[in-house]
Amino acid sequence: MSTQISNDTLIDMHRRMVRIRLFEETAGKMMEDGKIPGALHLYVGEEAVAGGVMVHLSDEDQITSTHRGHGHLIAKGGEFDQMFAELYGRSTGYCKGKGGSMHISNMELGILGANGIVGGGPPIAMGAAFGNKFLKNNKVAVCFFGDGASNEGSFHEAANMAGLYKLPVVFVCENNGFGEYTPQANHQAIVDVADRAAGYGMPGVIVDGMDAVAVYEAAGEAVDRARSGKGPTLLECKTYRFFDHVGVRGMGLTYRSDEEVERWKKRDPILLMEERLLEQKVLSAEQIKAVHDITSEEVLAGIKFAEESPFPDPSSLTEDVYA
Amino acid sequence: MAEAQLKPRTLPYVSAITEGVRAVMLEQPTAFVAGEDVAGAGGVYGYYAGILDEFGPERVYDTPISEEGIVGLGVGSAAAGCRPIIDMMFMDFLGECMDEVANQMAKMRYMFGGRTKLPITMLTMAGAGMSLAAQHSQSLEAWICHLPGLKVVMPTTPYDAKGLIIAAARDDNPVIVVLNKMSLAIKGEVPEESYEIPLGKANIVRPGTNYTIVAMGRMMHEAIKAADELAKLGVDAEIIDPRTLQPFDTDTVVESVRKTHRALIVHEAVRFGGFGGEIVAQIQEEAFDYLDAPIARVGAPFSPVPFSPALEKLYIPNADNIVAAAKKQLGL
Known part of the structure; x- marks a missing residue:
């Protein structure tokens, strides 16, 4: 199967994943340094999901993201300048400093928000897909959500209606094994969230969420199925959060073992991708390093842009409550 | 059209609601109606009577009994470019969808720095008087008036019902139209033409x-x-x-x-x-x-x-x- 993927696509996915990783590592450091206010939920470890799904979408297609949403925005084309500025609470941010990490979005890229409410995204993605079908605009909506959100009633209602109306939507479950700090085994009686698909009359597919190529292949089928009018898919990606629920610290935590973290880190999605790129001679080690170096420079430029940007004017406090 | 030019007739409140919805559907091609029992049954109080027949199943949708899904359908489709009319059969059912109303619909525009608009009209039925008891009779407008981002109207006469529904649907913000079930039979003058009652005007x-x-x-x-x-x-x-x-x-x-x-x-x-x-x-x-x-x-x-x-x-x-x-x- 993997031979069907062009080198350009592999390079594209790798670039998106590296961009997420380096952005997140720096954002986390800035939060710990007290430069970024509030709470950051970092996407490190889960890059293969956003990377593997988003290469199938155009800027016109919509997504709903989660509280762990920076990775989705980056993979869909978000610019570091405006992202860092938003995290810094500056007026030049994507949301003019009104949203912050948990609501970062860019409507021009079809991003209907990160969402501070676990399970906030599925009804909105379903609604966007309903709108797409009504408007016959051939767009697809993709809903990212976690194993934790799969227990929310909102997911059930959205999935039921998506199945009923055969909507052009893909539900991508990023099963990272934890609902906030609670292991999956302690929050649901099933191992595979994909099992729930049967209850909504849609296919449930499970993939290795650390392998961007596996995600790419499964997501391609699901997006095609949605776009061709055949209805939704529940795509479960088994992945892992290298950092804590909030912030950077990933090891020495009370609710999971370091051994478990180390085991997953051996399957770091970016390492796996880079091994593949080298093995298939798609990129050389130097070229891979260049991707990291260029991205690091962009991160630094983004930080500089954010730090030099003004805070929102006091007059903007109650602006944009209404259209 | 100036109010003086309009030709009034006498209609009950319930029919004025229908005329308001119909006027919106006629003037706004991206408007549709979605809610519980709104299509085949014409709504539990009958104010969608004839809407399915006139506009067809591509614009009038029965939904599952799924209030959070209904509001999500409104929010997502509005973000995608539609102007949905969603029905919340009883205002009491806001309890089933308050996250979608309070945390998503009301806040999305502000949270996104004003880079979206959500032209959603929600019709809902409030009020006591029919022995429907504690969960089908409440007047919960204070809940929703406390949420920046929402507009709330409460039509009292047939004339206002039609005009406020049309104004709500023309507005680019989420507007909740709080109807009253004991007013359904109250009659009053209602012009045949489309007209709007300005929002925010007593x-x-x-x-x-x-x-x-x-x-x-x-x-x-x-x-x-x-x-x-x-x-x-x-x-x-x-x-x-x-x-x-x-x-x-x-x-x-x-x-x-x-x-x-x-x-x-x-x-x-x-x-x-x-x-x-x-x-x-x-x-x-x-x-x-x-x-x-x-x-x-x-x-x-x-x-x-x-x-x-x-x-x-x-x-x-x-x-x-x-x-x-x-x-x-x-x-x-």
Whole structure:
């Protein structure tokens, strides 16, 4: 199967994943340094999901993201300048400093928000897909959500209606094994969230969420199925959060073992991708390093842009409550 | 079209709702109706009668009994470029979808730095009087008026019902239209043409000189009866129907109180913590020096809505309650 993927696509996915990783590592450091206010939920470890799904979408297609949403925005084309500025609470941010990490979005890229409410995204993605079908605009909506959100009633209602109306939507479950700090085994009686698909009359597919190529292949089928009018898919990606629920610290935590973290880190999605790129001679080690170096420079430029940007004017406090 | 040019007929409130929805569907190609039992059944109170036949299944959708899904359908489709009309069969069911209403629909525009708009119209049915008991009879407008990002209207007459629905649907914000089930049969003049009642504009239903009654929703009709009684006592009451609660037309109310020097607020909702308290606060902020008496409030007791007709009749404020409160306030 993997031979069907062009080198350009592999390079594209790798670039998106590296961009997420380096952005997140720096954002986390800035939060710990007290430069970024509030709470950051970092996407490190889960890059293969956003990377593997988003290469199938155009800027016109919509997504709903989660509280762990920076990775989705980056993979869909978000610019570091405006992202860092938003995290810094500056007026030049994507949301003019009104949203912050948990609501970062860019409507021009079809991003209907990160969402501070676990399970906030599925009804909105379903609604966007309903709108797409009504408007016959051939767009697809993709809903990212976690194993934790799969227990929310909102997911059930959205999935039921998506199945009923055969909507052009893909539900991508990023099963990272934890609902906030609670292991999956302690929050649901099933191992595979994909099992729930049967209850909504849609296919449930499970993939290795650390392998961007596996995600790419499964997501391609699901997006095609949605776009061709055949209805939704529940795509479960088994992945892992290298950092804590909030912030950077990933090891020495009370609710999971370091051994478990180390085991997953051996399957770091970016390492796996880079091994593949080298093995298939798609990129050389130097070229891979260049991707990291260029991205690091962009991160630094983004930080500089954010730090030099003004805070929102006091007059903007109650602006944009209404259209 | 100017109001004077319109040709009025007499229609019940329920039919005026239908005409409002129909007018929206005719003038807005991206409008559709979605909700529980709105298509095949025409709505549980019949105000979507004929809408499916006229506009077809591609624009009128029965949904599952799934309130959070319904509101999500509205939010997502509006973000995608539609102008949805969503139906929340009973206002009490807001409890099933309050995250979608309060945390998503109301906040999305602000959270995204103003880079989206959500032209959603939600119709919902409030009020007691049909022995539907505690979960199908509430007036919960105070919940939603407290949420920046939402607009809230409360049409009281057939004329206002049609005009406010059309105005709500033309607005680029989420607007919740709070209808009243005991008003469904009330008749009034309704022009055939499409027209809108401006959002945020109160209506002086009856002019008066020395007393102001601000009456929300169906209580406007009770206030008119009360005013007739009070007239016998020399009280010439001005009755104001706010029509829109959010944004609230403070100016019209304050101007009236500056003239009359006394005010009473009445709503069907529970008095404690009700929207009337906000109106009282606004009056005293803007017209304290004009007041000759403390502002009176009439509302339901601090209790769930009872089932038994014998109790429900006691629960719902009426003209007698308004007269009694006014007499006490005025020392008559």
